Amino acid sequence: MKYTTEIIVDLPREEFIKKLDNPENMKHWQRGLVGFEQISGEPGTEGAQMSLSYKMGKREFDMVETIIKRNFPEEFHSTYDTKGVHNVQKNYFKEENGSTKWISESEFEFSGFFMKFMAFLMPGAFKKQSMKYLQDFKSFAEEGKSVLDN
Template sequence: MKYTTEIVVDVPREEFIKKMDDPENMKHWQQGLIGYEQLSTNPGQEGARMSLSYKMGKREMNLVETIIKRNLPDELYMTYDTKGVHNIQKNYFKEEGDKTRWVSETEFQFSGFGMKLMAFFMPGAFKKQSLKYMQDYKAFAEKGESVLNS
């Protein structure tokens, strides 16, 4: 399953990247994030891995993020892996005056039967969640609003 989402954030690209590149800021725009742990000695660089833990409703989910391509301020590619799911995320950051256009190409590959069923019957749920993270990042970057306060 593949889809593209995009949003314009009213901050200059340099500021956008600085806020996004700090893992301490993830808790302010990734609803449900419980914590993260760097698994590599080269955090933030190509090949670096990080463990992420989320609580979504009553479910806890652990993912491993791997940075595949880091060509900032223009692009950043990552993969996210958890049981039965491989997610490829290609992010592009375009300067538009004092604003930044964030375009995200997402691909989900499912190996588990349950996840394949969910993707088949509820493909919009995945895109909706991606867009929610983008909107929450926009609120954080522009106004300092945190999902921790909601």
């Protein structure tokens, strides 16, 4: 399953990247994130891996982020792996009249009957969740609103 989401954030690209590239900020725009830990490589570099722990409702899960391309301020690509799901994220950042256009290309591969069934049943849920992260980042970056305050 592939789709693209995009949003305009009213910040210059340099300032946008500073906020996006700081792991301490993730908790302010990634709902459900309860922790992260570097597991290999130099943090923020290509090939580096980080474990991310989430709690959404009663469901808890971990995923591993692997940075596959880091070319700030233009682009940042990574993979996210958790049980039954492999996700490739390609993110592009375009300067537009003092703002930043964030274009996020998502590609999901599913293994196991349950995850394939969920993807078939609710493909819109994945795109909706991706868009929510972009909107929450925009609120955090522009207004300092944190998802932790909800």
